[in-house]
Amino acid sequence: xxxxxxxxxxxxxxxxxxxxxxxxxxxxxxxxxxxxxxxxxxxxxxxxxxxxxxxxxxxxxxxxxxxxxxxxxxxxxxxxxxxxxxxxxxxxxxxxxxxxxxxxxxxxxxxxxxxxxxxxxxxxxxxxxxxxxxxxxxxxxxxxxxxxxx
Amino acid sequence: xxxxxxxxxxxxxxxxxxxxxxxxxxxxxxxxxxxxxxxxxxxxxxxxxxxxxxxxxxxxxxxxxxxxxxxxxxxxxxxxxxxxxxxxxxxxxxxxxxxxxxxxxxxxxxxxxxxxxxxxxxxxxxxxxxxxxxxxxxxxxxxxxxxxxxx
Numbered sequence: 001x002x003x004x005x006x007x008x009x010x011x012x013x014x015x016x017x018x019x020x021x022x023x024x025x026x027x028x029x030x031x032x033x034x035x036x037x038x039x040x041x042x043x044x045x046x047x048x049x050x051x052x053x054x055x056x057x058x059x060x061x062x063x064x065x066x067x068x069x070x071x072x073x074x075x076x077x078x079x080x081x082x083x084x085x086x087x088x089x090x091x092x093x094x095x096x097x098x099x100x101x102x103x104x105x106x107x108x109x110x111x112x113x114x115x116x117x118x119x120x121x122x123x124x125x126x127x128x129x130x131x132x133x134x135x136x137x138x139x140x141x142x143x144x145x146x147x148x149x150x
Numbered sequence: 151x152x153x154x155x156x157x158x159x160x161x162x163x164x165x166x167x168x169x170x171x172x173x174x175x176x177x178x179x180x181x182x183x184x185x186x187x188x189x190x191x192x193x194x195x196x197x198x199x200x201x202x203x204x205x206x207x208x209x210x211x212x213x214x215x216x217x218x219x220x221x222x223x224x225x226x227x228x229x230x231x232x233x234x235x236x237x238x239x240x241x242x243x244x245x246x247x248x249x250x251x252x253x254x255x256x257x258x259x260x261x262x263x264x265x266x267x268x269x270x271x272x273x274x275x276x277x278x279x280x281x282x283x284x285x286x287x288x289x290x291x292x293x294x295x296x297x298x299x300x301x
Contacts (some may be wrong), residue, residue, distance in 0.1 A: 050205060053203075061301060097294040107287060143246070147244075149260065
């Protein structure tokens with residue numbers, strides 16, 4: 001599917017604020033409302049717009065700490081990756097799990113109420129997972145999302 | 151802090167941000183007036199900051215996703231500021247995070263293919279200011295990526 005500059009502008013707009021209606025975008029971008037609607041539909045059907053995400057202030061809802069964990073599995077070959085992924089994915093505090101290539105095998109984004117709560121999650125939930133070897137933790141200080149190459 | 155009603159509303163909205171006020175009222179058993187007032191208040195208070203469209207970069211032709219973990223030269227007073235400003239201007243960067251720990255900054259980068267990645271890495275990443283060390287993790291698969299908070 002080939003996209004033109006209008007499609008990219010729609011994507012950038014919706015990345016910033018997905019609640020914008022076709023009529024609002026049509027006024028902003030000075031093109032017809034049916035055209036905007038058709039383009040959004042096409043981008044959704046192609047799977048380019050994969051969904052919507054609610055943006056919450058994590059701190060204001062009680063999650064003061066976000067930590068990224070790099071996890072190296074101890075005994076590869078003997079540990080089932082599927083088992084590890086299933087168990088780690090079921091931990092509510094674990095927001096994202098990525099299988100990566102490099103210094104670590106998995107990268108996890110973990111939220112907790114505070115550092116004491118994080119320690120509880122780390123010790124009781126993460127360290128006890130099958131096959132977990134070396135774990136590196138980095139506490140998130142700030143985060144920015146950018147619109148990317150579009 | 152949130153009470154049970156607000157927490158229930160946020161839980162459902164996180165699962166599906168397109169839910170309407172009457173739909174949320176029906177699921178939670180709260181009145182539509184109460185749901186609407188709560189959402190308005192949480193938006194005013196900055197608890198709800200908005201909604202963003204989630205793009206599938208692979209569907210857009212960017213099949214390579216790399217996480218670059220950067221350690222900065224902290225003997226330079228302006229290392230963080232200079233680096234962040236320059237990193238923001240690299241089009242292929244989709245996420246910028248700063249940390250307390252062994253890693254100072256992490257960039258999420260997308261590229262069309264490995265050749266494109268190599269070109270961006272050489273021409274635009276290695277030329278960023280005040281880098282002391284850099285490590286790359288290539289994402290093989292996103293096992294879980296909903297980013298939902300366990301409210």
